[in-house]
Amino acid sequence: MSTVEIDSISRTEIMIGAITRMLQGLRHVAVGNSSPIPGSAALLARALSGGELRVSLLGSRTHNAFTDGGRELFDCAAQGRIDAFFLSGGQIDGAANINLVGLGDYPQSKVRFPGSFGSAYLYHLIPRVILFREEHTPRTLVPKVDFISAAGTSPENEYRPGGPYALVTGLCVFSFDKNACRFRLQSTHPGIGPAEVKEATGFEYAAPEHIPTTEPLDSAALRLLRTEISRQVAETYPGFAAKTWGVVI
Amino acid sequence: MHAADMVIGLDDLVARIPDGASIAIPPDYSGCAMEAVKALIRRGCRDLHLIGVPSGGFQADWLIGAGCVASVEAAAMTLGEQGIPPRFSAAIRKGRIAMKDATCPAIHAGLQAAEKGLPFMPLRGILGSDLLKYRPDWKVIDNPFGGGDDPIVLIPAIQPDIALFHARAADRNGNVWIGVRRELMLMAHAARTTLVTVERIEDADFLTDDTMAAGTIPALYISAISAVPGGARPIGLAGAYPADTAELAAYAAAAKTEDGFQRWADEAIFGRVPA
Numbered sequence: 001m002s003t004v005e006i007d008s009i010s011r012t013e014i015m016i017g018a019i020t021r022m023l024q025g026l027r028h029v030a031v032g033n034s035s036p037i038p039g040s041a042a043l044l045a046r047a048l049s050g051g052e053l054r055v056s057l058l059g060s061r062t063h064n065a066f067t068d069g070g071r072e073l074f075d076c077a078a079q080g081r082i083d084a085f086f087l088s089g090g091q092i093d094g095a096a097n098i099n100l101v102g103l104g105d106y107p108q109s110k111v112r113f114p115g116s117f118g119s120a121y122l123y124h125l126i127p128r129v130i131l132f133r134e135e136h137t138p139r140t141l142v143p144k145v146d147f148i149s150a151a152g153t154s155p156e157n158e159y160r161p162g163g164p165y166a167l168v169t170g171l172c173v174f175s176f177d178k179n180a181c182r183f184r185l186q187s188t189h190p191g192i193g194p195a196e197v198k199e200a201t202g203f204e205y206a207a208p209e210h211i212p213t214t215e216p217l218d219s220a221a222l223r224l225l226r227t228e229i230s231r232q233v234a235e236t237y238p239g240f241a242a243k244t245w246g247v248v249i
Numbered sequence: 250m251h252a253a254d255m256v257i258g259l260d261d262l263v264a265r266i267p268d269g270a271s272i273a274i275p276p277d278y279s280g281c282a283m284e285a286v287k288a289l290i291r292r293g294c295r296d297l298h299l300i301g302v303p304s305g306g307f308q309a310d311w312l313i314g315a316g317c318v319a320s321v322e323a324a325a326m327t328l329g330e331q332g333i334p335p336r337f338s339a340a341i342r343k344g345r346i347a348m349k350d351a352t353c354p355a356i357h358a359g360l361q362a363a364e365k366g367l368p369f370m371p372l373r374g375i376l377g378s379d380l381l382k383y384r385p386d387w388k389v390i391d392n393p394f395g396g397g398d399d400p401i402v403l404i405p406a407i408q409p410d411i412a413l414f415h416a417r418a419a420d421r422n423g424n425v426w427i428g429v430r431r432e433l434m435l436m437a438h439a440a441r442t443t444l445v446t447v448e449r450i451e452d453a454d455f456l457t458d459d460t461m462a463a464g465t466i467p468a469l470y471i472s473a474i475s476a477v478p479g480g481a482r483p484i485g486l487a488g489a490y491p492a493d494t495a496e497l498a499a500y501a502a503a504a505k506t507e508d509g510f511q512r513w514a515d516e517a518i519f520g521r522v523p524a
Contacts, residue, residue, distance in 0.1 A: 034329070059278065061487070069431025070276075070303055071361070074354035078373055100325070102341075106383065107348050112338040115304065115325030116380060118353040124374035151377030157398045158376050239330060 009216050011170055012244050014189045015134065016041045016225065017217035018173050019086075022130055022166060023053065026083040030056040030073060030126075032117065036240035037168075038086035038132055040233045044217075044225050056082075060236040074118060077125045080161065084128040087119050091145040092131060094203025095181050096152025096164040098123075099145035106147050116149035123150040124158075128165040136169035138202035153181050172197045173214055174205060182206060187214040255423040255474050262444050262475045263288045266411050269319075271298040273360070273409035273436045277306035277329060277484050280430055282415040282446045284480040287518045290315040300409055301326070302360065302432055303353035307484055307497065310334035313346060314510040315518070320347035322407075324356055330494075331501035336510055350380055355387070357432075359407030363439035369403045376400060412440035415481045417489060419447045420455045423468030428488070437470040446477040448489060 009017075019041035023029055029046075031039045039057055046053045057063040058073065066072040076082055089098035090113040100116045102109025123129055133140055154160045164176040167183060171192045174183035183205040188197055194211050217225065226245055234241035234249045241247040263285055266272060275281060279302075286308045294317045299309050301323030309326060312318050314336035326337045340346045358370040369388075381387055381402070392399040414433050418426045425445050427433045437443040443466075455461040483500075485492035503513040515521045 034327075067429055067431070069357075069433075069435055070279075070353065071357040071432070071435070074357065101350060101379075106379070107341065107350075108344050109341060112326075112333060112341050114327040114333060115323060115350055116352050116378070117304070117325045120352040120378040120380050121354045121372065121374035124376070148377065148379040154377055157400075159373060159399060159401070 009190075009222065010244065011189065012037060012134075013222065013225065014214055014216055015132065015168050015170065016044065017221070018168050018187075018214050019130060019132065020045045020048070020217065020221070021215075022128070023084055024049070026053055026128070028054040028056070028082050029084045030077070030082045031058060031086060033059050035086050035088070035132070036233065036237040037134070038130065039236060040225065040229060043232050044221065044229045047224055047229060048221060057236060062235055063232065074121060077122055082126050084130060084165075085122050085126040086130050086132055087123060087150070088131065088133050089140075089145070089149070091140060091142045092133060092167065093142050093145045093152075094183060094205060096131065096167070096176050096183070097145045097148045098131065098150050098152075099147045100149040101147040103146050119150035122162070123164070124154070124160050124162050126162040129162060130165055131167040132169070133167070134170040136171040136197075136200050138200065141169070141200070142202040143204075152176070153178060171200060177206065180206070184208070185211055187212045189214045190216065252421060252423040252468060255468065255471065256419075256450060257473050257475060259285060259288050259446070259475045259477055260292070262446070262473050263292055263294075265442060265444055265473060266294060266297075266413070268294055269296045269298075270410040271300060272411040272413055273300040273302050273407075273440055274305065274308050275302055275414050275430070275433060275436065276304045278487070280415045280427065280433055280486060281306075281308050281481050281484045282413050282444075282477075283308065283482060283484055284477045285413060285415070285444070285446050285475070286311055290317060290514070290518050298322070300356070300407060302436055303351070303356040305337070306334065307500065310336045310504065311514075311518070313337050313340050314504060315514060318346055320349065322349035322351055322356070324351045324353040328497070328501055331497055335501065335504040339507070350383065352378075352380060355404045356407065357435065358404045360435050360439040362404065362406035363408040364435060367406060369405050371401050372404050373401065375402045407439065409436070409440040410442060412436040412443040413445075415446045415477070415486065417448050417486065419445065419450045419474050420453045421450070422454055422456075423471050423474060424455045425466045425468075425471055425474065426455050426461055426464055427466055428464040430487075434466050437466045442472045443470055444473050445471060446475045446480040448476075448478050448480065448486070450474070450476050
């Protein structure tokens with residue numbers, strides 16, 4: 001068997017690897033619709049956990065055990081039965097507010113996004129919400145979102161067991177500091193420097209002096225991702241699996 | 250009602266949907282009555298209030314493009330891999346439809362309140378979202394069972410005039426089998442009138458078989474049924490037939506402009522052969 005060349009690891013696989021590590025030791029991870037990168041990470045993390053991690057992948061018939069209709073994910077989250085979830089945004093700001101509604105004045109948005117989905121709820125209830133957005137530009141990572149679909153932080157008195165944990169982009173990984181209410185640059189992806197991240201980010205964030213490189217998956221995990229996991233991903237995300245790994249089902 | 254009277258033709262089925270009705274529709278991955286939506290457009294229905302449970306897709310965009318819709322309540326509007334529904338986003342830009350942005354569990358909770366005959370349902374989260382700012386019908390109270398200073402959102406009941414969807418099968422008594430798609434059960438429980446198209450009507454009684462009964466909406470909640478084989482095309486129906494992705498992509502491309510939509514509708518909905 002040939003060993004996978006780490007040199008040839010793609011940016012998508014770097015993002016999948018970063019998210020996979022954040023899921024270690026968890027019991028149950030749910031993945032919403034239109035989330036192929038987190039979905040790949042969740043399925044990989046499950047395989048690496050030896051089946052300890054339960055994954056509920058919305059949109060999948062095989063990797064989705066919900067049987068009580070659209071409401072079940074939300075009821076399950078409110079009971080604390082889901083440890084991690086993933087959200088994205090047309091805009092994400094420095095206070096981890098996300099905008100899934102549109103650009104410009106509401107309601108006559110000049111650019112309309114799909115809508116808030118379950119974000120306004122799940123962001124408050126699931127302990128480890130990982131934000132992901134491959135496009136890392138001043139257009140997507142903004143000082144202040146035009147519309148708050150879901151708020152990054154809440155006043156002390158409000159019931160909020162959940163919230164933002166990290167933001168994974170095509171350039172780097174930020175962690176979220178709830179007390180300071182801002183992101184902190186955690187690592188930059190291979191070949192990307194802190195200056196490049198700064199240039200591409202529309203919001204202020206904390207940055208330590210020495211910033212490590214995002215650690216890629218080891219060769220065994222990468223091999224697993226490209227073989228068994230890529231085929232599992234293809235069931236729900238055929239277009240993504242074909243583009244990323246050439247998987248045809 | 251006698252079960253035999255429940256089965257009617259498709260045009261008679263959509264005739265039960267008056268102009269101005271509020272109508273709950275499932276998301277594209279559940280069971281969508283696409284042929285019924287076409288019939289509704291052919292009838293020239295107007296001023297519908299669409300409720301996406303919890304989101305709207307192709308059905309909603311067809312109806313908006315055809316001028317049948319006054320308002321939409323949904324947690325999201327999406328054509329999946331085909332992106333934003335083009336007629337929806339154009340209507341928003343031009344202010345032609347009123348939008349009530351929601352979040353998925355709020356739609357479910359509103360329907361659950363209606364299902365229980367309750368005026369509202371409390372729901373965690375949402376606080377701090379701009380959704381709350383634009384939804385004066387959503388109220389915030391202090392949790393009466395808490396120690397004080399515990400704000401919680403109340404969602405009013407959503408009782409649609411109509412629930413419209415497509416399912417795999419009905420039996421001779423008008424019971425409708427939906428399998429695992431329980432949001433269709435919720436819609437039927439909550440709505441005043443539930444209209445269903447099905448792939449086939451079986452000479453059976455689903456309620457005598459526990460395996461089937463668990464995934465069956467009793468006829469008690471069903472107002473009328475039409476047999477429309479292939480009635481969910483081109484969206485597809487889980488376990489029956491897949492989505493026609495080429496057809497869906499062709500729609501998304503055509504509907505980018507108003508003229509393109511009209512040409513598409515002339516052919517696909519009105520069956521007029523292009524000159």
